[in-house]
Amino acid sequence: MNNILRYLRKGELALFVIFLIVFVVFSFSSEYFFTLRNIMNVSGQMSIILIAAIGFSVLLIAGEVDISIGSLLAFVSIPLIETMNITGSVPLGIILCLVFGILIGLINGFFSVYLGVSSLIVTLGMLFILRGAVYLYTGQRAIPDELMSDFFFYIGNGKFMGTIPYAAIIGLVILLVFIFVMRNTSYGRKLYAVGGNQEVARLAGYNIKLLKLSAFVICSFLSSISAIILASRIGSANHVAGDLFEFQVVAAVVLGGVSLAGGIGSLTGAAIGVLILSVISNGLGLLNIDTQWQLVVNGVIIIIAVGFDELKRNRSL
Amino acid sequence: MALGEKIVININFKELKIESVSKSFPGVQALDNVSMKIASGKVHALMGENGAGKSTLIKILAGAYSKDSGDISFDENKLNIRNPNDSLNYGIKVVYQEISLISEFSVAENIFLDNFPTNNLGIINWNKLYKDTEELFNRIGFDLNPKSKISDLSISQQQMVEIAKAVFKNASLVIMDEPTSSLTPNEIDKLFTVIKNLKQNNIAILYVTHKIDEIFQIADEVTVLRDGQHISNKLISESSEETIIKDMVGRTVNATFERPVDISSAKTVMKVKQISSKNKINNVSFDLHEGEILGFFGLMGAGRTELAKAIFGYDKITEGYVEINNNNYKSFNTSTMVNNGVGYITEDRKGEGIVKDMNLRENMSLPSLKIFEDLFIINKKREKNAADDYIKKFSVKTPSSERLITLLSGGNQQKVLVSRWLIRELKIIILDEPTRGVDIGAKTEVLSLINDLAKEGLSVLLMTSEMNDLLSLSDRILVMADGKISKEFYRGNVNQEEIFKASVS
């Protein structure tokens, strides 16, 4: 415990406390909440957002943004499912899905970095384009997974030794790897520098364009992994998948203290942000709170959590 | 950069040659066939008015701008500088005029920004990073925790980090663009020691400054630019202050100021009573009289900037009050102060001064738009006329008032920011390093304008690190240390030694 506390920085600590409060409140108010099964469920459920949030944070830290990830989720699951259905090979489908993800990342990056169009605009456009393309291709019908392979089913639905969801394991591994990369490698620090002050980074001889492009690719790549887990959980390439996903990710990541202005924030924080929102959603569901109230509570909690954090950090403003 | 291509550094060159380098921006010929030679082991000073082209030349050497024509070479070897990375590989290190650090990073990370110590996998060796930084600081005799975050440092501490960053290793040519503009005398001494050290290591130094006395302390040679053209090149031993200034401005300038004898009997325009703030200010009180120039001295981090910001309503005060126009303000913001006729010029031009999306005219009129209004609508013509007046008065180098402010040279931007407040009726002006980066000609103009305005009744809070200006202009000097006022001196009985003593207590 002490180690965890030392590891968390000031802002993250405040969030962690909020998380603990939420956790304790739910544990007392719902008999189902603090059970191994439920906790494992939540850890699996949150991995979809978590993995995309990691990529999204990396990109934000590098000073760019990608709001097309929700549409991307729907888009890249098409090559995944189609390939599996046609060739009968799950790995091939996964590879193709990731390749498409990387390609979209490259396109986003190319327009933002090399053609100089603000990434918000590019990816806002991409949000429309990808969703439209999905509707066109699928004729607004979901494409079912006809292969029904156990392996694919287990990615999103299976549990290691019957307890720990594989999705949670995937999410955790990716999180740890990227926490390390962002904190302790020169590549990670360079991304921070580029997002923190692009001009300074340029004068330090960085290849800004390549660095940013790589961040776009990481974001799309990780979102594609989320897409695979989601596709496994919903057994299809689904045209309605990922709607408003970008909002959920933005809320979680900013709640976790990653700045929209670039260069500030940590993946640990982002992960705590995801954790808080996922646990709240799960807890409210278990308590049978009506959707309309869930929305209100979610909104209020986001304001309180971010506001509380900001107030602590910057009283004078 | 083509992959695999390796640039060979020849550190053992005799001189860096700049031959007929030209560079133009739309509407401006920033450099016009400029040639000069910088010998290794020598300090070469580069001087010129604001907008003369000094920073442009430096940015070309640094690979930040590409030149239109001309050659740059180490002895006979032509350099091919296409981007900052090339320049760094040639060993050209720059201390930029504007602070160029990542504010969220630690000191050590900033110093090794272009060269993190890593293993083969790109994993950073943090111990080595901090140890190397510590060693570097020891070597250049300057005391700072390598783990501190840049945003927690004062401007002058940041400047020292900039310098350390440039000199740390592999340098063949070190370029310093006004490195002392935000340093205290003590730090300037340290810098000069560093420079001597570099000389001994046979490193060439290009040194840009507006402080003419400095070049006589450290430079070996001086080149003067005017309007992008090479004007003169002399050995220091063969030149004098007068000749250099004459080369720079094309005329002589006079820099002594007359002050009225007794100001303390004038009526009080502002009373600061026991104010404290979260940002360091601790129980500060003083009165300001009409027409008085009240100088503030302090070492870096003494809290002058914080005091200025607290008085101006930028930072909230936690205790005390400010009395102005017969009102007591305990809680107020910047617009309260501006409405009471107070103005403020920041020391952080880039961060807090200029509005980069606006042109020169709009930047100038920002706090005074009310006076250009005809019934809610801004009268652009009057606004433009006012801007043109000040462009002329301070000889701001710009094709027109409609130019984006970011396209002006640093010193010219500063002139715009000074004009920003002079355009309107003011009772009190707070000047935090008002002449930072302003060339000697314009500086004299700014200072004598301040003097004239004070004679007409404007009260001035003057915070400047330039001791000479402070001494020659102030009617009274308050010395600050650690957020408090430690001592008060009156014009006529100031003693530099005592001032320093008071500032460290």
Added chain:
Amino acid sequence: MKFLQSNESILFFILALLCIFLSFYNPQFYSIQNIHSILRSSSTVMIVAFGMTILLTSGEVDLSVGALMSFVTVIVMDVINISGSIALGLIAVFGFCLLIGLINGLVRTVLNVNSLIATLAMMLILQGSVYVYSMAAIYNTHLIPLFSFIGQGFFLNIPMPVVIMLIILPFFVVLLNFTRYGRYFSAIGSNPDAAKLSGINNNRYKVIGFVITSLLVGVSGVILASLMDTGQQGSAKGFELIVIAAVLLGGTSFMGGRGTIIGTILGILILKIIDNGIILMRIPQEFQLIVPGVILILAVYFDGIRRKNSD
């Protein structure tokens, strides 16, 4: 000639191209009915976009406009149903919008929550609480003709929503271009510290920006309620994205500092004419997503090139 060098000229060019192309394809494009239809549906977007332009210029954004708009339709219909008075309905709507705008503004300035997040949260809150207010849609039972006139009527053969938009428009053109408040909004968006140190009360103007936007949503919401003849929860879905996309297309910067009302108007017209053209041409409606996406990217790209060349 100066006009031709501006961002507006690119948009204008795109717009003209679209119109020419569509009128060749289908002469119905220029039918008075079609023009009415385009303008009517543009005006609700434009009205809100005026406010959004101000907000984006000052470096803020409001994602709650869509949710607020559907809430407004419910309130206005319900209050008029109960009270039988349009005036009371409008008072309720604008009172409510004022409150929401104030909350958005204060959360942004006092709690210092990034407005993207603050208004995203407000969006969730409004989406939820509109059902707390009434689970069922509210139908027009008051049958006051004047109310139907607001959205469906014509004045001098111009649809009323367009008339309302045209009344509001000049106010914002003047505000942003010719008054000091316009300058303040861009200064705050471009460099908040410099603005503050110039004696501008940033927070006050930010709150004002949020309040103006919310009040404009009130206007659009009333028009929408009249047009639907219903107070409908969940209407105006995705409205915020369309408004923001149009404002950005119009050349306003998301980072603040730059904004133009004329650009915004052109941006909206382009998007709406594309929507319209796709229906006229009987192309699959999926393209209503794809085409604006492509145009958004290209327009901003060309604007960037133009800017580079002129600097």
Added chain:
Amino acid sequence: ADPKRIGYIVNYGTHEWYQNVIFGLQSRADELGIELEVMDANLDINKQTQQAEDFMTKGVDVLIMTPVNEEGVVPILRKAKAEGMPTVLEGNPAKGMTTLFAICDYDAGYKAGDAVGRILVSRGETEARVMDVGLPLLSATLLRSLGFMEALAEHVNAVKVHELDGSGMIDSSVEVASAALAADSNINVIYGINDGSALGGLQAWRAAGLPEDDLIVAGTGSEGLAFLNEMTKEGTPYLVEAAMFPEGVGYTGMNLAVDLFNGVDVPEHKVTPTLALTVHNFAKYYDFDKAGQKRAINFENVAKIPTESKCTKYSSDL
């Protein structure tokens, strides 16, 4: 023994239609003394999957689901089967399901088309020029449009002039219908795949200032009060409603869930009643209080409506 707790995951719980489905489920659950818990996926397919897991954690006796998308619930059904959780679907069939309760979309549309066709014939018209305010996103709504057009064609020459995507929302329907009417307003029938779409089409017609005398509007769903309000107006063109009685759907669904729990033999598809409602016959099924804006369903009379044992067409026939 009867089940004690039943969980229902609705796809879009704030929609009037589903509020009334829930009302029907709850009415029957109350009669049987069953505790009904409802979670709302709010059109988020990922959330629906999570909620199914949550219900399994809670261990309800039967799980009822209206899929956000029918392909998307296949893995949930697989998990439920593995856990031995009896599951009932509402709306559309999905691979691996046990039983389903739903209206027949095609047949509902067909009944409305038939009613409209008769009115046209009685008016001496020979052609139906239709603006279909549809929702191609869902196969269910496509089936409705198809049924409507095929029934019309049996009476008159039926032409689909406009095929629109109104998102099922009144505001987008107004917008797309306005554009369509501007392109070609020579139509005499507006069909909406739900009440919002039909009303949106009608509102667009009104905003364009077109005459209402020869127009016929038909809606679908009997979702809430909207069609009753409009239908009872003097001189309205809104003449036909393909009623689907959502309360009845819920009522039937609860019975089906209990049967499944008790091991009674259940049909693969339990069809719930639909009917073409007009201003003349609605009172038999709905007690409508216009001033108080309330309606009350007559479960008994709805139960008497003869139902198909199987739909004429399914989404697989599209």
